[in-house]
Amino acid sequence: MALAKLGVVVLDCPDPNALAAFYAEVLGGTVEDQGEWVDLKLPDGQALAFQAAPGYVPPNWPAPDHSQQFHLDLDVPDLDAAEKEVLALGAKPLDTEDRTRTFRVYADPAGHPFCLCAC
Template identity: 40%
Template sequence: MFPQMRVTAITLDCADPLALVAFYEQATGLARHPKSDAAFAGLRGEDGLFIGFQRVGDYRAPRWPDQTVPQQFHFDFTVEDLDEAETRLLGLGAGKPDHQPGEDRWRVLTDPAGHPFCLVRG
């Protein structure tokens, strides 16, 4: 029998951890870890989940939907109103790719470092 596992942290590579932590802090309302710095920054949820952002040299942003630099993973965020959430996140610096396969069920946006994420109607 395998031991139970619980996800406690997710870490994203990026060129500028402080810029990316600021984006997700505003987008999610999660609390910034007090030791966040230019090399590694993070957010902590009330449930203990930690989302980290680590600086890597020669970072290359994912090219969604083109897979020349694959996305490798993405977040899904449930929202009440897709239009309202999209407008707010675009105002925070998110991007919106032309390719939108979800029609009215979900939207694909990109964070300031180029990582795609989805807004899903809740």
């Protein structure tokens, strides 16, 4: 029996509304603004939350001396099409040169790393 159940993953960021809007475009769902805390309710019932963090500094990727701490893997049916969409939404490529791999690494507008993964 598990001790706990995962509630929500929360991303610190300078602008919770802007980052929630980015992920709403990528994942779908409904943004619920609560001021310095914003929830993104996803169509499958999961949630992702965004919290205002004064002085937020994005992780460096890749940097052995500065851990990325975590990243999101987002499954997509078409890597090329998904890449075009996330770049148009403001993502920045971090590791996309090897087109033979089944994943590509980006940073969201606040600098959090995420991967688009072929499913």
